[in-house]
Amino acid sequence: DKLKKDVEVIGASAITEELELDRRKGLEIARKMGFAIPESHEFKTFKEGMNFLKGRKELWVFKPCDNKEFTYVEKFPGELIARMQNDSGDKCEYLLQKKIKGTEISTEVWIGKQGPKSFNHTIESKTLMDADLGQALGSQSSTVWIKSRDGLLTAELTRMANYLSKEGYIGPCDANCIIADKPYFLEWTPRFGYDALYCLLSLVKGKLSDFFTKGFGVDFYDGYAASQRLSIPPYPYGTPKLRTLYAKDVSIMGGLKDYPLFWAQ
Secondary structure: OOHHHOOOOOOOOHHHHHHHHOHHHHHHHHHHOOOEOOOEEEEEEHHHHHHHHOOOOOOEEEEEOOOOOOOEEOOOOOHHHHHHHHHOOOEEEEEEEEOOOOEEEEEEEEEEOOEEEEEEEEEEEEEOOHHHOOOEEEEEEEEEEEEOOOOOOHHHHHHHHHHHHHOOOOEEEEEEEEEOOOEEEEEEEOOOOOOHHHHHHHOEOOOHHHHHHOOOOOOEOOOEEEEEOOOOOOOOOOOHHHHHHHHOOOOOOOOHHHOHHHHHO
């Protein structure tokens, strides 16, 4: 924010950092922008969450309030209770959010000095291996295409763009949602999103630099762009020691019937 007094800054600010890292704040702003929110409950210890989950048949998602740790999506009822049992006395502020069955899709607006300039969609795979198996990552693969200024979530993101513009923000703002009977908001990504950014830039017609120097108001190719992250061990762990510590001899919870995408592939 201090740099903005002298130079144009794209994709970074105190207000957008708060939106992403403070889940309470992010949900509050999403409601004001007109997004539907899945049923959510806040807890301060694992014991509180375990008591809430007992006997429930629906699936729930564990989300730390500070968004500094990975979320976890139950694969079968009771899985989160089993994972919390060893830490039942620990204090940890988090949300339990009811899992919505549907298609997860990100919708992004690029905000110039005069408000929204362009929109795009991303469908993303977040797990290391096929069929939603393996460690959850920020992104394993992405498919991106340009959307029109009409239709899905345009009104909500236009309101968000105008809100951030008043705060002096320039850059991208992405709303990650589950599409079921209607879009349900999950979280904000008001910054460059990896690896979707590379896909988006490959759709730019003309010079790559034009996208940034012309305030994101450029022409794009039709169709879509896709990315696939290639890696070698010990990724996604920083060292072989960490991989052994976190991944070796991990119990497989549930049964293969709880992993329908495994059988589909």
